[in-house]
Amino acid sequence: MRLKRFAALAAVSVLAFGAAACGGEDPGTTPTTSKFEAGTTMEKLSTAGKITIGTKFDQPGFGLKGLDGKPAGFDVEIGKIIAAELGISADKINWIATPSAVREEVLEKGDADVVIATYTINDKRKQRIDFAGPYYVAGQHLMVRSDDSSITGPDSFKDGAKKVCSVQGSTPATNIEKFLKDKATQLVLFDVYTKCVDALKNKQVDAVTTDNVILLGYVSQSNGAYKLTGSKFTDEPYGIGVKKGDAKFRAFINDLLEKIYADGRYAKAWTDTAGKFDANVPTGPAVNRY
Amino acid sequence: MDVLIDNADVFVSGFWLTLQLCVLSATGALLIGTIVAAMRISPVPSLRWAGATYVTLVRNLPLTIVFFLTSFGLPELGSNADFLRVPGLSSVFDRLGIDLPYFRFAVIALSVYTAAFVCEAIRSGVNAVPAGQAEAARSLGLTFRQNLLSIVLPQAWRAAIVPLGSVIIAMIKNSALAGAFGVTGELFSSGQNLTSSGGNPIIPVFIGISIGYLIMTVPLGIFIDRVENRRAVAR
Amino acid sequence: MSHEPLIVLDAVNKWFGDLHVLRDVNLTVERGEVVVVIGPSGSGKSTLCRAVNRLETINSGSIRFDGKELPAEGRALAKLRSEVGMVFQSFNLFAHKSILDNVTLAPIKVRGESKASARARGMQLLERVGIANQANKLPAQLSGGQQQRAAIARALAMQPKAMLFDEPTSALDPEMVGEVLDVMTSLAKEGMTMIVVTHEMGFARAAADRVVFMADGQLVEQAPPAEFFGDPKSERARDFLSKVLSH
Ligand SMILES: Nc1ncnc2c1ncn2[C@@H]1O[C@H](COP(=O)(O)OP(=O)(O)OP(=O)(O)O)[C@@H](O)[C@H]1O
Ligand SMILES: [Mg+2]
Numbered sequence A: 001m002r003l004k005r006f007a008a009l010a011a012v013s014v015l016a017f018g019a020a021a022c023g024g025e026d027p028g029t030t031p032t033t034s035k036f037e038a039g040t041t042m043e044k045l046s047t048a049g050k051i052t053i054g055t056k057f058d059q060p061g062f063g064l065k066g067l068d069g070k071p072a073g074f075d076v077e078i079g080k081i082i083a084a085e086l087g088i089s090a091d092k093i094n095w096i097a098t099p100s101a102v103r104e105e106v107l108e109k110g111d112a113d114v115v116i117a118t119y120t121i122n123d124k125r126k127q128r129i130d131f132a133g134p135y136y137v138a139g140q141h142l143m144v145r146s147d148d149s150s151i152t153g154p155d156s157f158k159d160g161a162k163k164v165c166s167v168q169g170s171t172p173a174t175n176i177e178k179f180l181k182d183k184a185t186q187l188v189l190f191d192v193y194t195k196c197v198d199a200l201k202n203k204q205v206d207a208v209t210t211d212n213v214i215l216l217g218y219v220s221q222s223n224g225a226y227k228l229t230g231s232k233f234t235d236e237p238y239g240i241g242v243k244k245g246d247a248k249f250r251a252f253i254n255d256l257l258e259k260i261y262a263d264g265r266y267a268k269a270w271t272d273t274a275g276k277f278d279a280n281v282p283t284g285p286a287v288n289r290y
Numbered sequence B: 001m002d003v004l005i006d007n008a009d010v011f012v013s014g015f016w017l018t019l020q021l022c023v024l025s026a027t028g029a030l031l032i033g034t035i036v037a038a039m040r041i042s043p044v045p046s047l048r049w050a051g052a053t054y055v056t057l058v059r060n061l062p063l064t065i066v067f068f069l070t071s072f073g074l075p076e077l078g079s080n081a082d083f084l085r086v087p088g089l090s091s092v093f094d095r096l097g098i099d100l101p102y103f104r105f106a107v108i109a110l111s112v113y114t115a116a117f118v119c120e121a122i123r124s125g126v127n128a129v130p131a132g133q134a135e136a137a138r139s140l141g142l143t144f145r146q147n148l149l150s151i152v153l154p155q156a157w158r159a160a161i162v163p164l165g166s167v168i169i170a171m172i173k174n175s176a177l178a179g180a181f182g183v184t185g186e187l188f189s190s191g192q193n194l195t196s197s198g199g200n201p202i203i204p205v206f207i208g209i210s211i212g213y214l215i216m217t218v219p220l221g222i223f224i225d226r227v228e229n230r231r232a233v234a235r
Numbered sequence C: 001m002s003h004e005p006l007i008v009l010d011a012v013n014k015w016f017g018d019l020h021v022l023r024d025v026n027l028t029v030e031r032g033e034v035v036v037v038i039g040p041s042g043s044g045k046s047t048l049c050r051a052v053n054r055l056e057t058i059n060s061g062s063i064r065f066d067g068k069e070l071p072a073e074g075r076a077l078a079k080l081r082s083e084v085g086m087v088f089q090s091f092n093l094f095a096h097k098s099i100l101d102n103v104t105l106a107p108i109k110v111r112g113e114s115k116a117s118a119r120a121r122g123m124q125l126l127e128r129v130g131i132a133n134q135a136n137k138l139p140a141q142l143s144g145g146q147q148q149r150a151a152i153a154r155a156l157a158m159q160p161k162a163m164l165f166d167e168p169t170s171a172l173d174p175e176m177v178g179e180v181l182d183v184m185t186s187l188a189k190e191g192m193t194m195i196v197v198t199h200e201m202g203f204a205r206a207a208a209d210r211v212v213f214m215a216d217g218q219l220v221e222q223a224p225p226a227e228f229f230g231d232p233k234s235e236r237a238r239d240f241l242s243k244v245l246s247h
Helices: A002-025 A041-048 A074-085 A100-108 A171-177 A193-201 A212-221 A247-263 A265-272 B002-006 B008-040 B045-059 B063-076 B087-092 B102-128 B131-139 B144-180 B187-196 B202-234 C045-052 C074-082 C099-109 C115-129 C144-156 C174-189 C201-207 C225-230 C235-245
Strands: A051-055 A063-065 A093-097 A129-138 A140-145 A164-167 A187-190 A207-211 A226-229 A236-243 C007-016 C019-029 C034-038 C060-065 C084-087 C162-166 C193-197 C210-215 C218-223
Touching (some): A051 A074, A051 A100, A074 A247, A074 A265, A100 A129, A140 A171, A140 A212, A164 A193, A171 A187, A193 B063, A212 A226, B002 B008, B008 B045, B008 B144, B008 B187, B045 B102, B063 B102, B063 B144, B102 B144, B131 B144, B131 C084, B144 B187, B144 B202, B144 C099, C034 C201, C045 C162, C045 C193, C115 C144, C144 C162, C144 C174, C193 C201, C201 C225, C210 C235
Parallel strands (some): A051 A093
Antiparallel strands (some): A129 A236, A140 A207, C210 C218
């Protein structure tokens, strides 16, 4: 065991020395414009002048594929900011769709350089990949009919009159239960959220609850029929996935996030995209440099 | 197995709700199914046609679609199935009387869907009654209705009891779908909640759910066997 | 009461698909008359009998009962049927009801008679056909002869204006034929109007006012029994008689 680890270390140092030696021998082959440390992912990407970013293609407000075939949304804007920082223009970004189930895999296989896809940070995922950020804290929220001002937050269910809908077996369904007086008369569970939205439309229920990001999608498609109400009452931190062990790239993204929180690019990214359905510009959450 | 003991209340209340759903739906299915069967064997061509159309349509649709039609079609038509809020019944079957209509929708979906199979089971029972029985009743001046109620159906029931038992057992199992259509706390979805959001191990939870269904279906099967044996002896 | 004969068939035709089962059948049955229909298998005897209470519909011609055209359907038809008793080859007693319930069912349901009165009359009828002691048994517990007598009692319970018998003894063991024919003979003597399809030539000779011979859906010949059996006019009747009587 110990022997193996020593061997691996040796191999890495040989590689590192070798790369340095190459750079020394022939400085003309690397663009002198690169401001990144040699051998880092940043250097590699900026040298190549292109980047592959995974995002959702079906999440309005965050990553939704448009008629031009390119995705748009808050996650996409964050992706463009990272690319720009690497000196890569938006049209040199290769967007790939990363639905929830494949996100770890594309990073592990190197099919994407970075994944920004409503990607909740948790320990299980950290065993396979690393997260920069969080850059946004999603959370459970309530969606109501736009003409309904009687629900202001989860406490509005405590008197037992209002009814709320979610999906069976989901965390949001469990979370809302403690705000209800009588589960049997107040909670409706379906297998998918679209049924909840239908029930909301038909007034069988007064609210739909789940992550605000999912709800924002329905608000965006509703032509003003629905709105979010109150503020979110749980925390789901979204991170930016990078390959496991790429600490330098992670630090680079974290630095960048702090920079754009301060210089207004973060706020602009929000207002240009998800902000159309939720005008409250989020404050950039403190990044977690673990 | 601790999961079963720790969450006994979840299983018991899930079982109780599913049992209520099944008792009501079975009653509805038997009623509607008998009426449709009567239509299918009636001398009036338009009734026969309507009965056959009902069976063809309902029997050949996936149950999910029937659930969809009741849970989202009825509200679209402005109905919350309030006609099922029968005062006396609601005191036993408490979900029947609440504002949320999904329990009532589920009762309708299961009844309407199962009725098509009940109809065919009864019709096969009717076919097992010798034609001479109905003919003798007709020759005595009984109307179609009297004939059906006093002569044909009482004998058809006996021949239909075994297929009817299978139909109702299938319905009990089908009731698991109600959880996906807003019937919160029904046995199957209660179990799913315990595993997917409660983080409990899958195997013991699903053993618990299975026990719940078996408590309903096995005695029914035994009862049907008994009736069948008694009938065989009487013949 | 009309003065027309009780049953009048006029140019009746009936097809089963391509099969022409009744061909221009004309037949009248007077009140109190006993008509025995005989003929080879498949000649249309049962169909004729069943057409009279519209268990079979006809394709053309007319059938009148008690001065009125047979109603097509509904309550009027049910009423007509309640006035015409029918006895089947296979008894067709209601299998799930006791003998007495078989007899009282129609008076109670169709005529609205009280239970008590229907049961009293029912018991009298069972007495008359000789099976009063079987009243509370189920049909399956009775012998064939007893069942057929119960079926006759059931038909009589509606106090019909006429009785139709479609081979009432064909399904019986030989030793039971007599008991059923005895009941039918006594009915005939009491003046019941009857159409009887049968192969029992003895009954035809003894009880019939008229014998009707059918072949291939046609009424070939009709005559009083003595004349018919003594001197059949048609070749087909002679042929038929020589076959049945030689046994
Ligand atoms: N429901 C039916 N459908 C088609 N054909 C029929 C039907 N009933 C009777 N037939 C046919 O019509 C013809 C006359 O039948 P019917 O029963 O009246 O004859 P039958 O004289 O009573 O004969 P049997 O002595 O055998 O009882 C037969 O060829 C028979 O096969
Ligand atoms: Mg016949």
